[in-house]
Amino acid sequence: MTALTELDFSVADILAAFPPLGEPGLRAYRSRCNAIWEALQKQGVVVLKLGDGDVEEGLLRGLKACSRFFESTDTAKISASSCIPGEGYARRSGKELLAFRLGAPQLAGPLEGKPQLEVACACLNRLGRAVLRDLCRSAALGLHPAGLGGLLEDEGGPLLRGQPSASALRASKYEAGPSPSALAFAPHHDRGALTLVASTQAQGLQVAGPGGAWLDVPLGPGRVAVLCRYSLSYALGGLLRPVLHRVRPCGCGRVSAAYELCLRPSAVVDPGAVTQGAATRPDSPGGPCT
Ligand SMILES: O=C(O)CCC(=O)C(=O)O
């Protein structure tokens, strides 16, 4: 049985620490950057074990706010629907959804738990940016972190300027019961750059392993799964691939929060320029010798 890579992870840029890191700290950081690259390249997913108490707490509160929202009355939920398709509250076959975007115009009614959802967005956004930064610093890519980070929107834009964020938090509550609708759990790839998934339930999310077998992604408190999506794959000229994933029915009314970290809509993505160094180094995974 293939084991998925699980890594201790904290969002701070330790290269910016003062006093500077010594050699052992640098070695550990290099190997973390390389491990993220390898996991995303081989498995399309890496599981982060959070080292930041504030991020863990923010996520837990966000997940609780999602659960409370799904347990609220139909009237409250319907008032959180939106006239824009894919936004706000919606029911789908076998699941309920709540899409939340920082800076987006108000939904039809007030959304209870909005402050907690904003914090969860901020936590997952920070995590996603930190993963892209470390990915750039992996030996395989050797890119300036702005190579990928510069394709994202200004982190402060949505709240400062009241612009809807390109990235969105999608909370899901899957139907419990003996024969839930298969459609709710169907295999799919995601668009955007990265998906960051948190759930208080350990089981449920699965990715297609290299041989096609479904592998369980261990979640639960203090863990976030990071999945590669289409636009990251495109920006890296296919050096990474989006991962096929699905949710396994667990009969427990699972609640998850998936944050879609997206490139800013006006980003000019030039895969050749982004990957030039990596693709032409003889020892690199996309290089001429492989
Ligand atoms: O609920 C999950 O664990 C994953 C959700 C997902 O794949 C998605 O929202 O794209």
Ligand SMILES: [Fe+2]
């Ligand atoms: Fe997904």
